[in-house]
Amino acid sequence: MTVLITGATGQVGNAIARRVAADGVEVRALVRSPSRAQVLPTVVEPVFGDVTDAASVRAALDGAATVYHSAGIPEQWRKDTGEFARVNVEGTRNVVEAALDAGVEKFVYTSTDDVLVGAPGESFDESVVRTSEGETPYQRSKQEADRIVTAALDRGLPAVFLHPAGVYGPAPFLVKGLNDLLIQLARGKTPALLPGGMAVAFSEDVADGHVRAATQAAVGERYLLAESFQTLTEIAEAVAAAEPGAKVPRVMPLPIARGVSAVGEGVARVTGKPPMIPRSVLRFLERGSRPSGARARAELGWEPTPFTTGVERTLAYFHQQGWI
Numbered sequence: 001m002t003v004l005i006t007g008a009t010g011q012v013g014n015a016i017a018r019r020v021a022a023d024g025v026e027v028r029a030l031v032r033s034p035s036r037a038q039v040l041p042t043v044v045e046p047v048f049g050d051v052t053d054a055a056s057v058r059a060a061l062d063g064a065a066t067v068y069h070s071a072g073i074p075e076q077w078r079k080d081t082g083e084f085a086r087v088n089v090e091g092t093r094n095v096v097e098a099a100l101d102a103g104v105e106k107f108v109y110t111s112t113d114d115v116l117v118g119a120p121g122e123s124f125d126e127s128v129v130r131t132s133e134g135e136t137p138y139q140r141s142k143q144e145a146d147r148i149v150t151a152a153l154d155r156g157l158p159a160v161f162l163h164p165a166g167v168y169g170p171a172p173f174l175v176k177g178l179n180d181l182l183i184q185l186a187r188g189k190t191p192a193l194l195p196g197g198m199a200v201a202f203s204e205d206v207a208d209g210h211v212r213a214a215t216q217a218a219v220g221e222r223y224l225l226a227e228s229f230q231t232l233t234e235i236a237e238a239v240a241a242a243e244p245g246a247k248v249p250r251v252m253p254l255p256i257a258r259g260v261s262a263v264g265e266g267v268a269r270v271t272g273k274p275p276m277i278p279r280s281v282l283r284f285l286e287r288g289s290r291p292s293g294a295r296a297r298a299e300l301g302w303e304p305t306p307f308t309t310g311v312e313r314t315l316a317y318f319h320q321q322g323w324i
Contacts, residue, residue, distance in 0.1 A: 001025060001026065001065045001066065002026045002027075002028055002063050002064045002065060002066075003020055003025050003026065003027050003028065003064060003065070003066045003067075003068065004028045004029070004030065004047075004060055004061055004064040004066070004067050004068070005017050005027060005028070005029045005030070005044075005067075005068045005070065006029075006030045006057075006067070006068070006069050006071035006091075006095060007051075007069070007070035007071030007072060007110070008029035008030070008031060008040060008044065008070075009031055009037070009039050009172055009173070010070060010071065010072075010074070010172075010173075011074075011167055011169075011171040011172075011177075011179070011203055012070045012110055012164065012167060012206055012207070012210075013029075013068065013070035013071065013110075014039060014040075014171065014172045015169070015170070015203040015204055015206060015207035016068050016070060016207045016210050016211070017029055017040060017041060017044050018041055018207070019204070019207040019208060019211055020068075021041045021043050021044055022041075023211070026045075027041075027043065027044045027045065028044070028045045028046075028047055028060060028064060029044050029045070029046055029047065030047055030048075030049050030050070030051065030056070030057065030060045030071070031046045031047070031048060031049075032048070032050050033048070034046070034048070039172035039173070047059065047060040050091075051071045051087065051091030051092070051095055052086055052090060052091050052094065053094075054094040054097070054098065057094045057095055057098045058098045058101065058102075060098075061095075061098045061099060061102045061104070062102070064102065064104060065104060065105045065106070066104060066105060066106045066107075066108065066214055067095065067099050067104050067106070067107050067108065068108045068110070068210060068214070069092065069096075069099075069107065069108065069109050069110065070110040070210075071087070071091060072087060072088045072091070072092075072110070072142070072145070073087050073141075074138075074175070075138070075175060075177070081137040084138055084140070084141035085141055085144075088138075088141035088144075088145050089141050089144045089145050089148070092109075092145035092148050092149065093145075093148050096148055096149060096152045096157060099157060100152060100156065100157055104158065105158060106158050106159075106160070106214050107149070107157050107158055107159040107160070108159075108160055108162065108210050108213055108214045109146075109149050109159055109160070109161050110162055110164065110210070111145075111146050111149075111161045111162060111163050111222075112142050112163055112164065113164070113165055113199070113224060113226065113291040114130075114134060114138075114139045114142055114143075115129055115130055115134075115139075115142055115143050115146045115163070116128065116129060116130060116163060116222075116224070116291065117129070117130050118290065118291065120286075120287045120288055120289075121287075121288040121290065122290060123290045123291075123292045124290065124291060124292065125291075125292050125294070125295060126161075126163065126222040126223060126224050126295060129146070129150075130143065135280065135283065136280040138280070139280075146161070149161070153219065153220050159219065159220065160213045160214070160217040160218075160220070160221050160222075160223075161221070161222040161223070162206075162209055162210050162222075162223055162225055163222060163223065163225065163291065164201050164206045164209075164224075164225045164226075165199035165200055165224070165225065165226035165227070165289075165291055165293075166198040166200045166201070167200075167201055167202075167206055168182060168200060168201075168203065168310065168311075168314055169203030169204055169310060169313070169314050169317070170204065170313075170314065170317045171203060174323060176274070178198070178200065178235075179314070179318075181232075182235070182239055182311065182314060182315065182318070183318060183323055183324060185235070185236050185239040185240075185243075185246055185249075186239055186243040186246050186315055186324050187324060188245065188246060188247060190236070190249050191249060192249050192250055192251065192252040193232040193233060193236060193249050193250065193251045193252065194232055194251070194252055194257055194277065194281075194282060194285050195232075195251050195252065195253075195254050195257060195285065195286065196231065196232065196282075196284075196285030196286045196287070196288055197229060197230050197232055197235075197285060197288060198229070198230065198285060198289065199227075199228065199229045199230075199289060199290055199291050200226070200227055200228060200229075200230055200235075200307055201225045201226055201227050201293070201304060202227065202304060202307075202310035202313075202314075204305070205227065205302070205303075205304040205305050205310075206225050208302065209223060209225040209296055209300065212296075212300040212302060213300060216300055216301075217299075217300065223293075223295055223296040223299070223302075224291045224292060224293050224295065224296060225293055225296055225302070225304070226291040226292060226293040227293060227304035227305065227306070227307060227310075228306075228307050229288070229290045230307055232251070232285070233248065233251060235311075236248040236249060238307060238308050238311040239315070241308065242308075242311055242312045243315055243324075254286070257277060257282055258282065260276065260277050261275065261276075261277040261278070261279050261282050264276045264277055264278075265278070265279055
């Protein structure tokens with residue numbers, strides 16, 4: 001059996017590639033360049049192309065039985081907001097159409113907890129998909145991509161949906177997100193913490209959830225992959241416990257954070273550089289989204305790594321990479 005992975009040079013896709021390859025499965029990865037292919041496990045076959053190039057996607061899918069579609073733009077801010085639609089929406093459409101034409105046996109889609117309904121500060125599950133439009137181009141693009149996969153179920157696409165929380169852990173590259181926060185905290189480069197928090201999941205556990213869903217989940221099912229909810233103070237405390245010399249910064253008052261964010265957004269529109277505190281990130285942390293991974297635990301046997309243990313393993317990996 002051949003498996004195709006899109007996004008295999010990203011955090012989630014790379015973890016899936018390492019996990020599936022370790023299981024002895026023949027793995028193929030759609031990658032944009034030979035330089036990016038260097039982060040793949042040596043046994044993974046790189047196929048050069050891009051999810052925005054429909055012809056390259058069809059070629060990569062030739063003979064594949066299972067597709068893990070994890071490619072996408074995960075950041076909340078881009079100067080060119082059209083990238084979200086090109087990659088997250090049209091890229092997903094290309095992979096879905098190619099998978100339907102190829103008659104794949106399973107289509108494992110990496111969605112996000114942002115597409116599900118959950119009240120601020122309250123636990124929620126996979127039962128209700130959000131119909132109201134998201135606040136950011138990222139959220140709206142993931143909603144539209146999710147709708148594309150959902151609509152394809154009626155055309156015979158054997159899709160299952162995974163909804164990871166905030167992913168951290170070993171990754172081939174550093175991008176803005178939880179990993180970057182862990183590094184800055186370990187380096188003592190975080191002057192203040194933002195208020196609020198987020199649900200988290202260790203990258204290797206997220207990969208495990210995808211693999212379990214590929215073999216165990218019924219077509220059309222959804223699974224949240226969230227280990228626990230952590231405030232930014234609790235995240236800083238976990239880093240301080242694992243990293244000698246790391247401190248726990250004070251929390252920036254919410255009104256000040258909002259003011260800094262507003263000014264930064266205005267400057268970003270002029271300079272094209274990301275704001276220090278993107279409005280979308282601040283709103284996300286304020287909301288205190290608390291997705292529950294209970295269903296994945298009960299039905300897939302998913303057993304996520306406790307956060308403090310995951311942070312220890314992540315920081316050790318960062319030291320090995322020379323990032324700390």
